[in-house]
Amino acid sequence: IPALRNAQIEGVVAHVDSIVNPQTRTVVVRMEVPNKDGLIKPGMLATMMIESQPTEKLLVPSSAVIREDNHDYVFVKEDDETYRMMAVKLGPEGKGYRPVISGLKEGQNIAVDGAFHLNSERKRQLSGG
Structure with a gap:
């Protein structure tokens, strides 16, 4: 002071x-x-x-996040050929990553680089295309 x-x-x-x-x-x-x-x-x-004290947090790369209708989503791998779009609550971005507040657990595999393409394919299928 x-x-x-x-x-x-x-x-x-x-x-x-x-x-x-x-x-x-x-x-x-x-x-x-x-x-x-x-x-x-x-x-x-x-x-x-x-x-x-530093706290450990689960982080996801920002490139894995799909923003739609003011909500955040990631694609979670269900098996070798299937991903499911899952709503998540995330904190603000820092250095290319976002902390997970809820909706995703440690050990769940997510699409990182292909999230945009998975979402495009999902939308195409929903529109009947």
């Missing part, structure tokens, strides 16, 4: 806004910090270092 001569204060993250300000590329984070002397005042600017 610059106003407190860059004092280092440990605290706990209480809230992280879900929206990033596109102009400043910042996000509002609220911390619970000890303030028994009342030196920290509302509106003071602080630079924070947030430490966290």
